[in-house]
Amino acid sequence: HEPVVAIAGVTGAVGAEFIATMDRRGFPVRKLKALASARSAGKTIDFRGERIVIEELTEKSFEGVDIALFSAGGGTSRKFSPAAVKAGAVVIDNSSAFRMDPNVPLVIPEINAGRIREHKGIISVPNCSAITALVPLWPIHKANRIKRVILSTYQAASGGGAAVMQELVESTRAYLDGRPFAPKAIQHPYAFNLFSHNTAIDPETGYNDEETKVIKETRKIFEDDKIAIGVTCVRVPVLRAHCEAITFECENPITEADVRAILSKAPGVKIVDDRAKNYFPMPIDASGQDDVLVGRIRKDLSDSSGHSISMFVSADQLLKGAALNAIQIAELLPQRAMV
Ligand code: A2P
Numbered sequence: 597h598e599p600v601v602a603i604a605g606v607t608g609a610v611g612a613e614f615i616a617t618m619d620r621r622g623f624p625v626r627k628l629k630a631l632a633s634a635r636s637a638g639k640t641i642d643f644r645g646e647r648i649v650i651e652e653l654t655e656k657s658f659e660g661v662d663i664a665l666f667s668a669g670g671g672t673s674r675k676f677s678p679a680a681v682k683a684g685a686v687v688i689d690n691s692s693a694f695r696m697d698p699n700v701p702l703v704i705p706e707i708n709a710g711r712i713r714e715h716k717g718i719i720s721v722p723n724c725s726a727i728t729a730l731v732p733l734w735p736i737h738k739a740n741r742i743k744r745v746i747l748s749t750y751q752a753a754s755g756g757g758a759a760v761m762q763e764l765v766e767s768t769r770a771y772l773d774g775r776p777f778a779p780k781a782i783q784h785p786y787a788f789n790l791f792s793h794n795t796a797i798d799p800e801t802g803y804n805d806e807e808t809k810v811i812k813e814t815r816k817i818f819e820d821d822k823i824a825i826g827v828t829c830v831r832v833p834v835l836r837a838h839c840e841a842i843t844f845e846c847e848n849p850i851t852e853a854d855v856r857a858i859l860s861k862a863p864g865v866k867i868v869d870d871r872a873k874n875y876f877p878m879p880i881d882a883s884g885q886d887d888v889l890v891g892r893i894r895k896d897l898s899d900s901s902g903h904s905i906s907m908f909v910s911a912d913q914l915l916k917g918a919a920l921n922a923i924q925i926a927e928l929l930p931q932r933a934m935v
Contacts, residue, residue: 597626598624598625598626599624599625599626599662599663600625600626600627600628600629600660600661600662600663601618601625601627601628601629601661601662601663601664601665601926602628602629602631602657602658602661602663602664602665602680602685603615603628603629603630603631603664603665603667604631604632604653604657604664604665604666604667604668604672604673604676604680605631605632605666605667605668605669605672606630606631606632606636606641606650607632607636607639607641607650607758608632608667608668608757608758609754609757609758609761609836609914610667610690610914610918610919611632611667611668613914613915613918613919613920614665614667614919614922614923615628615641615643616919617915617919617920617923618923619644621923621927623923623926623927625643625644628643628648629651629657629661630643630648630649630650630651631650631651631652631653631657631668632650632652632653632668633652633653633668634652636650636652637650637651637652638650653668653672653676654676655676655679656679657676657679657680658679658680658682658683658684658685659683660683661680661683661684661685662684662685662686663685663686663688663926663929664677664680664685664686664687664688665688665690665922665923665926666680666687666688666689666690666691667690667691667918667919667922668691669691670691670692670693671693672691673687673689673690673691673693673694674693674694677689677693677694677717677718680717681716681717681718685717686715686717686718686719686929687717687718687719688719688721688922688925688926689718689719689720689721690721690918690919690922691720692723692805692809693720694718694720695720695722695723695809695812695813695816696812696813696816697718697720699716699718700715700716700718700719700720701714701715701719701720702720702722702813702816702817703719703720703721703722703817703921703925704722704727704730704731704734704817704921705921705924705925705928706731706734706862706863706864707730707731707734707817707818708817708819709928712925712928712929712930713930719925721918721921721922721925722813722817722921723806723809723810723813724751724755724838724911724913724917724918725749725751725806725809725810725827725829725838725840725917726809726810726813726814726817727911727916727917727921728749728838728840728888728909728910728911728913728916728917729745729747729810729814729840729842729909730814730817730818731862731864731865731888731911731916732859732862732865732888732890732907732909733745733842733844734818734862735858735859735861735862735865736844736846736850736855736858736859737818737820739854739858740846740847740848740850740854741820741846741847741848742823742844742845742846742847743822743823743824743845743846743847744823744824744825744844744845745814745823745824745825745826745827745842745843745844745845746825746826746827746842746843746844747810747825747826747827747828747840747841747842747843748827748828748829748830748840748841749793749806749827749828749829749830749838749839749840750790750830750832750834750838750839750840750841751793751806751829751830751831751832751834751838751913752831752832752834752835752836752837752838752879752913753786753831753833753834753835753836754835754836754837754913754914755831755838755913755917756781756782756794756831757781759780759781760781760782760786761835761836762781763779763780763781763782763786764786764787764833764835765835767779767785767786767787768786768787768788768833770787771787771788782794782831786833787833788833789833790830790831790832790833791830791831792804792828792829792830792831793805793806793807793829793830793831794831795829803827804829806829807827807828807829810825810827810829811825811827834879835879835883836879836883836912836913836914837879837880837882837883837910837911837912837913838879838910838911838913838917839877839878839879839882839908839909839910840908840909840910841892841906841907841908842906842907842908842909843896843904843905843906844904844905845896845899845903845904846903846904846905847903848903849901849902849903850902850903850904850905851895851902852893852894852895852905855893855905855907856869856893859890859893864886864887864888864916865887865888865890866885866887866888866889866890867889867890867891867893868881868889868890868891869890869891869892869893870891875891876891876892876908877889877890877891877892877908877909877910878910879910881910882910882911882912883912884912884915885911885912885915886912886915886916886920887911887916888909888910888911888916889909889910889911890907890908890909891907891908891909892906892907892908893905893906893907894906894907
């Protein structure tokens with residue numbers, strides 16, 4: 597017995613990667629329900645040699661569905677997940693809708709796979725910037741508690757969805773052709789530019805929502821309310837892999853060699869750190885890869901006490917930052933072992 601899988605947001609950037617990731621990993625699917633907005637209803641997608649007609653996502657979409665993968669925005673998740681749960685499906689949600697709900701496990705399998713068992717119908721996939729930082733930080737934190745993190749992101753267009761990726765390509769082409777281009781999918785000119793993350797800014801703190809998510813989600817996933825985090829999130833003109841410059845301070849002294857030793861054995865991490873060739877993690881190498889690439893591992897020279905290390909990481913936002921993390925969760929569902 598193989599599960600019936602529904603994908604809500606099948607026409608989106610993450611939707612396409614759900615399908616590619618299930619294929620690549622041989623995830624068994626008895627039947628796929630392809631769901632999107634009314635705009636896409638009637639169009640088709642190809643899945644394992646079959647032509648599947650896309651249906652409009654409604655409350656009735658989930659009859660007989662075992663696993664519902666959602667990536668159609670927070671509002672859509674909020675509106676339709678309850679119906680999916682009621683129909684008996686397990687929802688794996690890529691949006692921010694339920695992440696901070698105490699009844700919803702927030703799971704990165706390399707860190708807290710055990711939490712999956714506690715779900716009450718919904719499991720959330722963390723924010724992509726959080727996943728990218730936490731996969732390598734977790735094994736360090738376990739060995740030598742991280743007290744404080746300063747992090748800056750260089751985030752790809754893919755986090756904004758297919759329309760933002762397309763806008764990056766089209767606005768770049770217009771720029772090169774010397775044609776004017778009016779931004780549509782994103783508020784700022786994107787070609788040969790970068791800008792502070794396009795989520796709302798809290799007028800009190802000056803932090804945008806993306807930054808706040810990184811702080812709150814890290815504390816929930818690490819189960820450590822005291823970890824101090826300062827973060828700046830920026831969108832850069834890269835298509836699909838995020839980068840982050842991370843400096844962290846541990847409770848006990850830590851060396852570059854310690855970090856290398858820990859990360860060389862860490863699941864989901866690949867060290868790319870060639871000083872002689874000046875070769876370090878790049879979005880072009882991270883794109884299409886499952887691992888978080890980690891390099892520039894070095895002593896933080898602003899810290900004389902030997903507790904602080906800096907590094908630079910890159911991970912595919914559409915894979916480990918979204919679809920892959922969701923499929924890894926689906927692979928671990930006890931429901932699947934039972935069917
Ligand atoms: P559609 O293509 O029909 O608009 P992305 O993250 O790449 O922007 O993709 C968003 C996904 O979410 C798309 O598959 C989109 O479908 C889907 N979507 C957006 N709004 C809704 C909605 N109200 N109901 C169902 N699907 C939606």
